[in-house]
Amino acid sequence: MSIAETDRASSPVIRRSAASDGSPAIITDLYDALTKRGMSLVDVTWEQQRLHESRRWSVVEMLAAVDLDSLTPLDRNLVWNAGRAELTTKPGADRLERQSEAEVRRWQDKNPTVASIMEACGTWSRYWNEEEAHHETVFNRLADLSGMEPISDETFIQFRQVFPDDDMLRTLVLLAISEITAAVNYGQCQHVIEDPGLRRIFKQVAADEIQHRNYFVSFAKALVDSGEYPAKDAFAVAHLFLREDGELHGSARAQLEQRGSHVNWWDQLEVGDNDFRPEALEKKEQLICGALKKITGIEVHSREEVEDTWMDLVGS
Amino acid sequence: MVTPEVEPYIRQKFAENAGLTEEQLFTADATLADVIASSPRMTNSIDLMEAFARTANGLRKDYGVRVRLPALPLDTPITTVLKTFLDEFEREQKEAAV
Numbered sequence: 001m002s003i004a005e006t007d008r009a010s011s012p013v014i015r016r017s018a019a020s021d022g023s024p025a026i027i028t029d030l031y032d033a034l035t036k037r038g039m040s041l042v043d044v045t046w047e048q049q050r051l052h053e054s055r056r057w058s059v060v061e062m063l064a065a066v067d068l069d070s071l072t073p074l075d076r077n078l079v080w081n082a083g084r085a086e087l088t089t090k091p092g093a094d095r096l097e098r099q100s101e102a103e104v105r106r107w108q109d110k111n112p113t114v115a116s117i118m119e120a121c122g123t124w125s126r127y128w129n130e131e132e133a134h135h136e137t138v139f140n141r142l143a144d145l146s147g148m149e150p151i152s153d154e155t156f157i158q159f160r161q162v163f164p165d166d167d168m169l170r171t172l173v174l175l176a177i178s179e180i181t182a183a184v185n186y187g188q189c190q191h192v193i194e195d196p197g198l199r200r201i202f203k204q205v206a207a208d209e210i211q212h213r214n215y216f217v218s219f220a221k222a223l224v225d226s227g228e229y230p231a232k233d234a235f236a237v238a239h240l241f242l243r244e245d246g247e248l249h250g251s252a253r254a255q256l257e258q259r260g261s262h263v264n265w266w267d268q269l270e271v272g273d274n275d276f277r278p279e280a281l282e283k284k285e286q287l288i289c290g291a292l293k294k295i296t297g298i299e300v301h302s303r304e305e306v307e308d309t310w311m312d313l314v315g316s
Numbered sequence: 317m318v319t320p321e322v323e324p325y326i327r328q329k330f331a332e333n334a335g336l337t338e339e340q341l342f343t344a345d346a347t348l349a350d351v352i353a354s355s356p357r358m359t360n361s362i363d364l365m366e367a368f369a370r371t372a373n374g375l376r377k378d379y380g381v382r383v384r385l386p387a388l389p390l391d392t393p394i395t396t397v398l399k400t401f402l403d404e405f406e407r408e409q410k411e412a413a414v
Binding site: 164165166167170233236237239240243244245246307310311314315316 | 362369370372373374376384386
């Protein structure tokens with residue numbers, strides 16, 4: 001079907017463009033967009049599509065710019081860990097799609113706006129999945145080419161285990177924090193990598209993860225704005241990560257849960273012979289506090305304030 | 317020395333928040349993973365964390381003592397959790413008295 005429309009009765013021919021004005025961006029106030037500005041799911045999906053298109057990049061081209069012989073043992077270890085971690089994003093996106101679908105059906109009659117938020121989230125999961133495929137393949141191909149320990153099919157399948165379902169707000173906040181953790185880690189990696197091609201890959205993937213964080217925050221905010229999901233659940237997940245010995249400490253914790261159900265990538269990072277851990281805990285803490293502000297409107301500045309606020313919201 | 321009624325208070329509050337009876341909850345070898353599995357109100361460790369928080373908030377309201385529990389692995393026996401709660405209560409109570 002042609003996207004050009006011409007006025008055949010007049011001359012000269014006027015061609016109306018089907019492209020949208022303005023730079024593509026995430027709809028940060030999705031609840032208002034749906035309820036006050038009258039945006040439809042077709043409108044929302046169009047915005048998702050054009051942002052996705054604007055951010056595409058080629059794994060093949062990125063890999064071509066890496067000088068394999070210049071990679072240090074630390075570079076190779078960082079690539080290997082990133083590749084394994086990224087294996088867990090496909091089950092995350094698959095689960096989000098399935099859970100969103102179930103939530104749409106659950107809310108359709110009770111609160112159609114919440115059903116639309118869930119649908120927008122489920123629809124976006126296809127872009128998330130595709131973008132994460134770039135991350136997984138770029139790092140795993142590079143790890144393979146640079147002679148790192150191969151990822152066995154058993155490990156591949158183990159890392160593909162799908163997370164158990166949970167409350168949708170908690171799920172979205174957990175995913176936002178996972179993206180924050182990944183983005184900060186990749187940002188830290190850039191500081192120690194010398195090869196410009198490899199540095200560019202980490203920079204690109206970190207930028208993608210921040211974009212994903214922004215999407216998760218927007219969906220979570222829309223759920224809180226709907227009045228159907230309490231802010232306390234966003235704070236609960238943040239506290240789970242930020243508390244002493246919390247998830248944010250990942251594989252550095254003395255004791256890790258032995259789960260048979262799924263793999264949390266942050267539990268699986270291996271330092272190897274290097275001392276480098278891309279932790280930057282304070283930066284992650286500040287970004288998590290910033291996400292909570294956007295999602296709930298409640299301002300906190302530290303993990304202690306996150307805990308205090310969560311305890312107050314929980315009540316007795 | 318912890319106030320004698322605190323232990324039954326914690327047992328009762330936590331059982332309420334878990335949606336279980338004290339007899340169901342405080343069996344000799346039950347772990348936190350078992351509690352999540354048997355509770356009709358819990359899906360995962362976030363619910364467990366919230367049940368502890370509600371219990372701690374109750375202690376703060378009724379006894380004026382703020383208890384903070386550390387992150388506990390899911391294989392921790394519930395009897396150990398109860399002891400940790402009581403130890404923390406005692407520690408906080410002593411600190412508040414100084």
